[in-house]
Amino acid sequence: MELEDIKSKWQSVKPLIDPQLNDEIVKRSISKGTDAKSRLLKRSLWSQIFVSGCLMLLATSRIWAPVKYPYWWLILFCIILLFTILCSLRGYNIVKKINLWEDSNTKIMATVVSLQKQYRNMELITCIAALPLLLWIPFMLPSVKTWGIFFCWSFTLLAFIFEYVWYKSNVKQLNNLINWENE
Amino acid sequence: MENNSDYNQSFAKMVRRHEKIIFSVCFFYATKDVPFEDIRQEALISLFKGYRNFRHDCSESTWVYKVCINTCLFSLRKLSPKIKTLSFDQLPIIHFQDDNDMELKEKLEWLYSVITQLNPMDKALILMWLDDIPYNDIASSMGIPRNTVASRLHRIKEKISSRKEI
Numbered sequence: 001m002e003l004e005d006i007k008s009k010w011q012s013v014k015p016l017i018d019p020q021l022n023d024e025i026v027k028r029s030i031s032k033g034t035d036a037k038s039r040l041l042k043r044s045l046w047s048q049i050f051v052s053g054c055l056m057l058l059a060t061s062r063i064w065a066p067v068k069y070p071y072w073w074l075i076l077f078c079i080i081l082l083f084t085i086l087c088s089l090r091g092y093n094i095v096k097k098i099n100l101w102e103d104s105n106t107k108i109m110a111t112v113v114s115l116q117k118q119y120r121n122m123e124l125i126t127c128i129a130a131l132p133l134l135l136w137i138p139f140m141l142p143s144v145k146t147w148g149i150f151f152c153w154s155f156t157l158l159a160f161i162f163e164y165v166w167y168k169s170n171v172k173q174l175n176n177l178i179n180w181e182n183e
Numbered sequence: 184m185e186n187n188s189d190y191n192q193s194f195a196k197m198v199r200r201h202e203k204i205i206f207s208v209c210f211f212y213a214t215k216d217v218p219f220e221d222i223r224q225e226a227l228i229s230l231f232k233g234y235r236n237f238r239h240d241c242s243e244s245t246w247v248y249k250v251c252i253n254t255c256l257f258s259l260r261k262l263s264p265k266i267k268t269l270s271f272d273q274l275p276i277i278h279f280q281d282d283n284d285m286e287l288k289e290k291l292e293w294l295y296s297v298i299t300q301l302n303p304m305d306k307a308l309i310l311m312w313l314d315d316i317p318y319n320d321i322a323s324s325m326g327i328p329r330n331t332v333a334s335r336l337h338r339i340k341e342k343i344s345s346r347k348e349i
Binding site for chain 2: 014019026037107109
């Protein structure tokens with residue numbers, strides 16, 4: 001079978017296809033206005049707002065929280081959150097720069113792959129950095145009572161299980177990207 | 184493009200001129216997670232947003248191909264956890280303009296089975312080649328050298344050569 005066979009078949013089929021594209025579909029697209037890129041940017045923006053809120057709450061926690069965490073602990077956790085915000089901001093800018101109308105397929109693919117890798121690395125770094133800080137709470141904080149320790153452990157465990165599931169799904173996506181040629 | 188109304192009209196005309204390109208790209212890229220209608224909507228929105236800035240560096244059809252393929256690749260990669268190709272029967276019902284369409288349906292089914300076995304980048308290449316887009320335009324759309332287009336087409340040929348004809 002030659003490629004020309006495929007072409008001749010396509011040329012014979014194409015004129016007879018009715019694309020079923022009516023004015024209503026076009027109008028709906030014009031009025032909808034949000035594409036995959038915009039939705040992704042919006043999602044990234046909301047996650048940045050959420051983490052920024054967490055950062056502010058943590059930074060001011062000594063004023064309002066009943067448990068006073070030591071300054072070094074607060075500073076370290078704030079640095080982790082700040083790192084997350086900066087990485088998200090970088091990712092946001094990378095997505096924003098993707099130009100579906102001018103960039104080549106290869107450039108878009110390379111950008112998406114690097115974005116996914118960056119996201120994976122960010123997740124790994126923040127998890128590894130946050131783990132000892134979270135584990136420190138029930139072990140070292142004398143003012144936390146038994147139920148508080150139980151709460152801390154449960155919360156830490158749940159957070160990491162959730163993070164692990166989330167991370168695994170992202171790795172799956174990343175693997176799909178790497179295996180692009182083999183699909 | 185003087186105002187929004189003129190722009191919308193001009194856009195609608197452009198879509199009409201290239202509706203078969205939009206259809207074919209979305210048809211061959213639709214998956215279980217990103218159905219045909221959704222992916223076509225994504226492509227139309229991208230075309231609408233980008234048409235204002237179309238600089239006529241290449242032909243309009245090449246540009247439409249580029250935007251549709253880029254949108255499909257981006258949408259699939261960002262939205263779908265795993266790309267699963269659909270069986271032909273799960274795709275939207277194709278309406279042919281002619282009533283005697285059984286042979287055409289078979290041909291399209293065969294084309295679908297051949298093209299969907301390719302990876303998404305090869306799929307983009309073959310779709311443009313099928314529509315006689317010049318090698319130089321394919322190369323610039325894909326971001327690969329012109330010679331690579333020829334060698335990749337050769338590889339695609341090898342990949343599908345084992346398939347039976349209808």
